[in-house]
Amino acid sequence: MTGFRDIKADILRQIASGELAPGGLLPTELALTEVYGCARATVARALGELSDEGVLERKRKAGTRVRTTPQRQARFDIPLVRLEVEELGHRYGYRLLSRETAAAPVWLRTRLDLEEAAVALRVRCLHLANDRPYQLEDRWINLAALPNAATIDLERISPNEWLVATMPFSEVEISLSAIEAGREESDLLACATGAALFVIERATWWEENGLTHVRLFHPPGHRMTTRY
């Protein structure tokens, strides 16, 4: 019995072993049904998935080729902080640092495409693993889009968690970078001023309306890892 997984595995094997060179042309789907003794839909699924994964390149009439430079993609899971901490076997803790309503600063308006008069809720909080700082969250919420946010009891539930449960989103932009810890960040994260922090930045929209922007700071040594 030849399943679509078998076909994928066989093609990957052929690429690895050199039988299929980068840029090389594969047989047509119809020809492959005879090679593998299965229906065309099965071959189509195998090739289609390999194409999605960036291994193959498919064009009508031109056929299916092995990508010359395999489009490597790294997929990272972005779980809730709480679950991430618990997954590590640590005790999760949460502390609200500050919460204030203010006019949205220019950079935020630019980033989320907000109106000039936009008002935002700024929340800063700390996520702990075994009582040690794990992640510092600095969030801005567009109150025009999410008026309920103003009434949430943020002492008990983190904005992260509330938003995930509440908010639909249509578009997300995630950005990773490194930054030197300022005086404040180093205090809160219990590290040296000037230390290298790993920063995850996320902006979220719903139907063209900017909803929220958050910067998540991790203390030195933090790693985001994926394997495939």
Place this chain on the structure above:
Amino acid sequence: MTGFRDIKADILRQIASGELAPGGLLPTELALTEVYGCARATVARALGELSDEGVLERKRKAGTRVRTTPQRQARFDIPLVRLEVEELGHRYGYRLLSRETAAAPVWLRTRLDLEEAAVALRVRCLHLANDRPYQLEDRWINLAALPNAATIDLERISPNEWLVATMPFSEVEISLSAIEAGREESDLLACATGAALFVIERATWWEENGLTHVRLFHPPGHRMTTRY
């Protein structure tokens, strides 16, 4: 005509609008064929893809549910440095810094599961964008697995590029982090000592054999971004 994309879009819309609550149960595939007026395979494809994307959760007999905490995944493309630079509209440059053969240090042997006597080629080079440092590459290549590496003209082609064209791989681990620039890194990347560098680390195996390990350092301000 109802295609699988239409079905996906409609389900996402229902989740966003609240018609389908997190944890909520969807109708069975068979029931949905009547809702959308299409074959079961079409519904199956739509639900299957949403499941792969982490929006839905499917179990036999139990049915299909909306994930309570949407398993958000961020996909980042990891292209060849040269292409990445050219994509930005900059002129790509490359400079070989050093190249030496040495016994593999302990951390490398541990990381790649190498034998005690393993010998490695260490290559350090700099990738430039418009003559300014863009990425510092510090690579170790396991010569037992890739003996050809010793004979490559690394003045002309970067190890990155050579490996992509030459090397099949079965397993990759990518790790992102932030690190303070040491004296050497800051010199080469034209930034201050102690500046926060964004680091991409990648280890590659082929059939249980460690092939190469590389650390890619980016100067302050560098961002890795994705949108979906």
Place this chain on the structure above:
DNA sequence: CAGTGGTCTAGACCACTGA
């Protein structure tokens, strides 16, 4: 054990695109 998803088949029509 019965209901649900997971996969496959054989056939069909269409859209795109290279020759």
Place this chain on the structure above:
DNA sequence: CAGTGGTCTAGACCACTGT
């Protein structure tokens, strides 16, 4: 314009798993 992939249909059998 002809060949290729992209998608759909109607039907089938199976594997898993909750009841």
